[in-house]
Amino acid sequence: MAQDKLKLIPLGGLGEFGMNCMVLRWQDDIIVIDAGLMFPEEELLGVDIVVPDISYLTENRDKVRGILLTHGHEDHIGGLPWILSELNVPVYGTEFTLAYVEGKLEEHELLDDADLIEMVPGERIILGPFSVVPIRVTHSLVDCVALAIHTPVGVVLHTGDFKVDLSPPDNKPFDLHAFAELGKQGVLALLQDSTNVDRRGYTPSEKAVRPRLDEIFAQTKQKLFFSCFSSSIHRIRLAMELAHEHGRKVAVIGRSLDNSTEIAQDLGYLDPPPGLVINPGQIKDTPAHKLLVMISGTQGEPMSALSRAAVNNHKHAHIEAGDTVLLSSRVIPGNEKSIYRMIDHLERRDAEVIYDDGASGLIHVSGHGSQEELRLMINLVRPKFFIPVHGDYRHLKRHIELAVGMGVVEKTILLEDGDILEMGRDSAVKTGKVPVERVCIDSGGASTDVVEDLVIKDRRHLSEDGIILPIIAIDKRTGRVENAPEIVVRGMAIAEDGLISEAKQVVQKTLDVSSAEEKADYGVIKEKIRSDLKRYIQKNTSRRPLIMPVILEI
Structure with missing residues (x-):
């Protein structure tokens, strides 16, 4: 009878932030949702990234039908080069997501052999016994989807990362109607993003940052340096619109920002007026009060453009007394030291630094739904089984409590990486575990190597004794x-x-x-x-x- 059960096996993303990777298996067919990476904790000395352990997939390589991507953030696509080098299977993603993936695979010389297939919200994809319908959701990146996976025992709905934004800047709103329809038809299991389960209320729309940013543009007398996550296309677009309104030219500095703006322009998400964007080399010839410099390095990464500019070590970006530096992003936990060190350098240059400015108006909004949006989704689809994904253990536990409190879910299941959940039409039972070690990658130098636990132990030993x-x-x-x-x-x-x-x-x-x-x-x-x-x-x-x-x- 076990052959008639759908298996759900998380390989990453349940019990940590990042490294999202979920396996669905029906008999001899496997699909994978997302292939993310995670940045290492401090104790993983000299390790650059951590990726999921895919030994379960390599052992069943002939059964893997494809990898489906919900969106293009690193914690959902960053592990692809590592996975595809071991397991060359088709990769499905939306147009914008695949544009990011292409750049990543090209860097690792894997693009020529990759099979990338575009998926369009609302258009069905058949992979063996799985029939997958992508549904448009809103997030801090563009072109993001949830996945409704029709299986022989019922529909499994994976939300991906989402918030409910009904008036996003690209006029492609969250598709409430599609989720309501699914709810009417019946959903076996809901796998829902837990990132903001601690936050009450609703997450504000991306448009909510406009008033405060407009005010900053109006008040800035000299150069304005604007830094946000390079994947925040909506925010980049807003900054360019405000620059145009306030008579400023825009220079883009930093490789990641450069790549993102180029992709966004190619795909029509950015359409700056002719003459608005100038080359970094033209900065010196542009009056300070007529200039917006969009610069990467919002998390204080050591070799980023903004970190180098903060210590006056950048070819084009020179921050002077009276300039304004705006960090339109959140502080990712673990990055506090490097960000505040960079801010100290900027303050030494007598620049005005604006960051985490909640008191006088929003300069950043989250891309993840808060408690009321999570409740809304559960109410819309009314699943039989509820499984929280994407978060530390405490987030998953809190999310279970939230779902139980609503009284519309038959059963909640807290899974961790490696757990095997077997689901039938009326049952969901944990039946065991698959091995999931963390795979540490050292990409310094010419090669990309897996770092064994013994090496990390030696590094720690050396550093301490x-x-x-x-x-x-x-x-x-x-x-x-x-x-x-x-x-x-x-x-x-x-x-x-x-x-x-x-x-x-x-x-x-x-x-x-x-x-x-x-x-x-x-x-x-x-x-x-x-x-x-x-x-x-x-x-x-x-x-x-x-x-x-x-x-x-x-």
Whole structure:
């Protein structure tokens, strides 16, 4: 009978923010919703990104029919290069989402082999036993969809990231009617975005930031530097409209912003009047009060254009006393230090910095629905089973409480990464787990490598306790030690004359009690030195540095 059950298996995004990836399986057919990445916590030293563990998919590679993308944010598409290099399957997304994906795959030299298929809201896609209808939703990015997946046991509705905006700047509103129709037909399971479950009320429309931004444009006497997320096309469009109204030329600086504005113009989401946008090289020839510089780096990323401009290290963007810098974005948790450090540099330049300006009007609105929008969606579709997605454990738990309090859902299920949920027409039961390790990627240098847990453990060890290198010169033929041992210490604050001289004696003693045969066998003598020195250091300092004996062959 288990063959007649629909399996839902989250590989990422349930229990953390980012790395969204959900698997649906019916017998021998699998579809995947989203393929995101996550930026690492501080303890993952030297790791650039974290992507989902797709070993379940690679083990069932012949069954995977495709990857369906809800929208183009990094936490939904960022893992694609890694996944497609292991598993080349068709990728479905809206026009704008695929434009982002193309750039990403081109960067990783995967575009030529990729099979990218455009999906249009309202138009059905058949993938084996799954019939998928994308439904237009609004978010902080354009061209976003929820997915209504018709399966042999009922409809599974995955909201993707959404808020209910009925008057968005691109005049493509949230499709309430389609969700209401689904509700009438009956929905087996609703998988709903939990990001803003802590926020009461409704999330304001994207248009709500216009009055405060208009005021800032009117009050700014010199250059205005405007920074927002490069994917916030609505915000970029609004800034360009205000620049035109206030008689300012627009220069775009920063690779991510450049790419986004180019894609948005190609696809008709941005249509600046002729002559409004100038080259960065023309900044110096434009009067300060006639200039808007759109610049990337809202999160204080070390090599971003705004971070470099803040320390006067950018070719075109020079921030001077009296200029205004507007950060039209939220502070992503974990980025506080780098953002406030950058703001300090800007303040040193006597620039006026406007950020998180809630007191005197909105300069940023969220792209995620607050509590009332989450309730509205549950009421519209009235699902039999409710499963919160996209959030830390506390968000998922709070979301369950919200759904239970409404009294319209038959059963709520809290899933975490790796859980297997088996659903029939009237049942939903957790039946086990698939392995989901976090896959850490180090993309520094020419190659992109997976960083093993052992490497991260070594990096942490080095950062906390330092390293000791005992250096000994030994004649391989005779086993004779040619001179007194040297000791190099890095990352440990210890007195040169005390501990180090005693450590040298410990090494010398080990050498003295070792036979010529042992000394000629480098593997044996290295291990003996390491073991004796480790015991001595631990006893005298309570620290456990990495000890790596170096034998110089004479």
